[in-house]
Amino acid sequence: MKQILRNIFHSPRFVVGFVIFCIVLLLSFYPMISIFTPMEIVGSGFHAPGTYVNIKSTIQSRSEELKYVGAAGLANQFTAEELGKMQEWLVKYGGVDQTVVDEAAENDNAFLELWTSTYSDDVQYKATQAYKREIQKYNKQILRITATDTLEIGEGDSTITVKSNQFVNVKNISNKVTLPLGTDNFGADVLTKLTSAIGVSLKMGVMAGAIATAIGLTIGLLAGFLGGWVDNILTFFTNLFTVIPSFVILVLIANSISQAGRSPAMVSLIIGITAWPWTARSVRSQVISLRNRDHVNLSKLSGHSTARIIIQDVLPYILSYVIMALILQIGSGILGEAQLSMLGLGPSTTTTATLGLMMNWANTFSAAQNGQWWAFVPVVLAITLISYSMNLMNTGLDQVFNPQLRD
């Protein structure tokens, strides 16, 4: 057993698949630490990913106005030489008295005021181009400091204007909201919703996969081991289900169940009871090859019951195969749910989200046409990653259990 596990975890494919799956699984726990519940309406309609500040309850706490030129003052922005040059200009070309300039130089704000009121790029004076350009550069720097552009935070009455020369410490905004994946059409946080949907979809996939595998395994074991008329009847049903595209059955069943009855559990049941035929077929063929093995014959000769022979002498031999089938069934269960929901036949629910439903909503509200990629790209990625990791794990296991497939 240990040896088998070691072999499994030495298969790079399996390990990569397993790690991806674990990451996705970990993500599904995000709703537990998220400040929103998955379906909570955070804003109105689509919002692109980013950090949002809501005013009503936000900046009421403290509104600080800080001049740029604080403690460090202009000395921080300019060198002493540059300041000297500006003072020299004020005296030489600005026509300001040397004493006034000296006085203003003591106070940063006074100096800024004096400069802005005296200098403008339009002022004509005689000097070299290089000198003029240098002075223009200083002016630009000063303009930047004293600019009066504003940033409005919030909407309507509660708009607060933060001048561009003001800083509002992010820490002091108590109600900022970071939405890494924005909001969807309902205004719900996509990240929280997506991660909770991953959880729900995984559960549905596991349930559908388990149901399909259980039915397929039982039918396969019975048909393969008992043979005869039992095999004929069971194979007939299996073939019937194989011939009729299972998706059509899926749509018909899903459609015939009322809107209200379509809970996630019901949908996974529907998927489960349409997905079993291929498991049944492959289990049956495996069992047929085992049925005539000598250890089974010997077990019969030892007087063991059929049930005991199936469970102890047949099942362990195909267990690795069943696990691989289960993994594939889980993957296809998740895809099946997504397919059904895309057609609007998924679980009808307003309290939980599934990956398929999220796709459906994004489609209904034309997210793709309007470039609101955050509403569906992460969902597609999640579905892709899940089925990719399942397939990787499956081929990894296959390499371990069927060494001839190794390259």
Next chain:
Amino acid sequence: MSEVRERKDYTNGPLCLSGRGVTRIFGHGEKANVAVDHVDFDFHEGEFVSIVGESGSGKTTLSKMLLGLLPISEGEILFQGKPRDISTRAKKAEYWKGIQAIFQDPFASYNIFHKIDSVLLDCINMRGGKNLPYEKKVEMMTEACSFVNLKFAELTNKYPFELSGGQMQRLMIARIFLLKPKILLADEPTSMVDACSRATILDMLLNLRDEIGMTIIFITHDIGLAYYISDTVYIMEHGKFVEYGKADEVILNPQAPYTKRLISDVPKIHEEWDLSTVELTDDY
């Protein structure tokens, strides 16, 4: 092995297993394939019988029918003089107390998920020893293992795949020793073990017969082996017995053309192997 085994004549003992018109047909209608075609046989108590046939002769199908693992299409099998009745599970279990088997491939004969002990414990349970104290069971298993020159203490808690092919096959004989059935059906038990281990296994089969008085039905394709070991030889071709009788008579003085061909085509040591009996243009 310097002692020459004394060979008693067991060919006149009471009947143990007989068949009348035993037939097995696979498939229906045009695709029907007669694997075993109306064969009659009488196996006596303590007799060492070989059924010799090449691949496709139906010998394995016949052995499965004798064991009751495959239903017979026509005819009847008599077990100890009475028609065999294996219609219910209980009756089958009862029949299998009287007939047991050793199969060709020792590696396929074990459930690799079960330890060796469980194979032997199963036999003790089957013989009604379920409630014996564990020490008693260990004693019985040790005795059975020493019968086949294995040490139980070295085998306990091991898995079958930790043993060599020869050891596995000897353990199968230990299993028979515990079960002590009336009939042992050995289906090519030496074809997958090395020549050196073969002698040991054959010797043990003869011991089983001599000590327990078991009837042994030995299925093989190796006519030399059948001649060496058995009292009676049945030659099978295309589902029919083409010749049968005491080993010396059948092998040294074959009557049926098929037996003649078979014996002449097997490479020999002391007699010349006559290659001129076949033509390269033959389509075989």
Next chain:
Amino acid sequence: MGKAMLEVRNLRTKYVTRLGEDVYSVDGVSLKIEEGKSLGVAGESGCGKSTLALSMMGYYFPPLHYISGDIIIDGQNISGMDPDKVRTSVLGKEIAYIPQAAMNALNPTMKIIRFLEDVIHVHEPKATKAEIRERAEERFISVGLGKEVLDRHAVELSGGMKQRTVIAVSTILSPKVLIADEPSSALDVTSQKLVIKMMREMMEKGYIGSMMFITHELPLLYNVTDDIAVMYAGQFVEYGSAKEMVFDPLHPYSHGLMGSILVPEEGTRGMNLTAIPGTPPNLKRPPKGCRFAERCKYATVECSYVAPIEKKFGENETRMYRCLKDEPWLRKTYEEEQGGASNE
């Protein structure tokens, strides 16, 4: 004494298992086959006889690795050659190989003539289809298969015919050495006889220069090959002419092996079969002394520590055995045992 067609000197090769352990399955094998002669190799399963067959072709691919030694075919040493060169200029032309399940390796969608075209084109890219057909028809008629077989598919042939066809296809270029690994073990006795008869005729007609025949069936080997070598745990423990080996084996292992031969002949019923207890050593860690010491009933303490060397005797040193005991002692011991048995 004829010209040596195949000579192998102290060949050593190893397998690397999945867990990265080395298995020394061919550990110092030397042999010589003269033109027109055949050598049989006998041994238990796992003794390295099939690995020896693969190693002889000088075409190594993982998990099989070459360690040391020479393989000389008609004076040409192929052991150090580039694998690609071996494939295009040696395999099929100088040395041909027939594995046990060869008949199942035929692609069922191809006509037999296509296989022949493939084989010939590797060595003679310019050969035209008509030329190939002419050669193939001549050869197939000559070995009794008939030219109709060329236009059949593999599935239309019986097991024995398939195997004979495979042999005819792989020897179409008249190789100097044919290595056959259990070519007839999966067949029934009549087909086996036909396969052997055909191979013999091919040797006589010179289609095969010399042959190495590997099998675990000693009576077959006795009837097919001129010489027999007995292999045990990666080494030859004894070789000599077929008659000598069967009726006068020297090494305790060969002696045991020959004592377990069963044939449908008078005398078989009364004979004492020789049994050799135990199992062959693990070739991951070969024993230091004699490899057979553990199972040998004549073994002394010395045997577990001193590895025996090849002792040769006879005219042209055609007989070899690898045992610490000497020839007279072994003969005497066997005779005494024989006598003791019949006295009882």
